[in-house]
Amino acid sequence: MSRRSEAAGRLRPLWAALTAGDPEAIHRARKLTRRAQAELRVADAGGKTERAWRDLRRAAAPLRDHDVAGDHLRQALTELDVPGDTLAYFDRTWAERRAARLAATEWPEPPPAFKLRRGWKDRARRLIRKDGERLLAAGEAVLATHDAEQWHDWRKRLKRYRYTLALLGEVPPVLTDTLEALGRFQDAEVVLELLHSDPDLLRYERARLIAREEVARNKAQGRVRELFPELARLLSVGDAGED
Template sequence: MSSTVRHQRHLRDQAQAGDPLALHELRKLARRMTSQLRVLGAPGRVRRAWRDLRRAAGPLRDHDVTGPLIDRALQAVGVPADARTALRARWAARRQDLTAQLHLPDLPPPWPLRRVKRRRWKRARRRAWRDVRAAVPSRDGRTGAEAWHAWRRTLKAYRAVLELRADAPAGLRTLLEILGQLQDAEVLRGAARHPDLAPYRPALQAFALRVRREARHAAWAAWQTLESD
C-alpha cells in the first residue's frame, strides 16, 4: 500500500472519530481529488465517491467553522464573556450530537495520480481559467451570495488543476483567502437566525454585512491583480 493511500485512510479514520483538523483536511483533499481526477480521466464513479465523502463530512465541518465565527463576532459587537461562554457550551453539546451522527463513506478505490502530460494539463488549465472568468460576479451590487460562492468553487478547481504540475500563484491564494472571509460573513448571517442568538441578531447581521462589503471590495482588487498577471 502506498504512503499516499495510508495517509488518506488515516485521515479518513481521524475524521470519522470527529477530529476537527482531520475533517478540514479531508474535505480539502476530497475537493482537490475531484478536480484533479477529472483532468486525469478517472471514471465518474471514482470522482463521485470523493464528492460523496466531502459532502458527508460537511455538516460537522460547517459546525466547527461556524462556532468560532459566531464567538468572534459576538466579541466584536460587545457581548459579555459569560453570555459567550454559555453559547459555546451549547455549541459544544450540538457538536457531540453531530459527531455521533457522522458516517463517512469508505475511501474511493485508489487511482494513480500520475504526472499529467503537459499538453493535456495546459488544455485543462485553459478550460478551468475560462470557467473562472465566466463565473466572475457582476459588479452591479446586486449579485447574490451563491454567485460569489460559485466563483470561489471555480477558483478552487483552477488551483487544483494548476497544482498537478505547478504551484498556485500567490495572487490566486490571496483571492481565495479573501473569498473565504466573504463566505464566513455569509455563514454568520445565516447563523444569526438561530434562536439562541436572537438577542444579538441585529448586531451580528450588521457586523456580517460590514465584513461582506469589505471582503467584496478586497476581492475585486485582488482579482484585478490576478487577471493582469
C-alpha cells in the same frame, strides 16, 4: 508517465480521526477532496471513484461549516466583550449542536486510491487554459451582481482551478488571496443565514452579530474587486508553466 494520487495517500492516516469528528482532520480531509477533484480530472479512475470522493466531501461539509461558523461567532462575541456567562453558554450549546451533527453524519467508505493517467500534465495545462477563459468571463459577471449563489459558485470553480494549478507547481498569491476573500464572504453568508433562520441563537447579541458579519461580507467583496484586475491577467494568460 502516470503517478499515484497524492490526495488518496494523505487521506489514509487521517481516517480514524476524521470519522471520530476531529475538527482538524475534517478540515484537512475537505481540502484533500478538493485536491482529489483536480487530480480526477486528469486521471483514468472511473465514475465510482469520483462518486466516492464526492460523497466524502458532502459528508464532511456540514461539520466543517459548523466549525467555521462557530469560530467566527466566538471571535465576534469576544470582540464585542460579551459577559462571561454568555460566552460559556455559547460554547456549551454550540458543542451540543456539533455533537448532534456528528452523530447524524454517515461516513462513506474510504475513497479508493487511483492513478493520474499518462500525459496528465498536458491534460492539466489544457484544462487550466480552458478554465481560465471561463472563470474570467464568469468573474466579470459575478462582480456586477450581489447574488450570493453566483459568488459561491464562482468560488467553487476557482478552487478547482487553484488545485489544478497546484498539480503543476506554485499557486500565484493573487489567486490564494482572492480565494481567502471569497472564503470570508461565504463564511459571512453562512453565519448570517444561521442568525436569520434561528431567532433564539444568541438573541441578545443577534443584532450586533448581524451587523458585524454584514460589514465583513461587504469588506470581502471589496477585496475581491480590488484583486480582480491582477487575477484577470492570470486567468487570461493561463500560464501553468512547462517542464
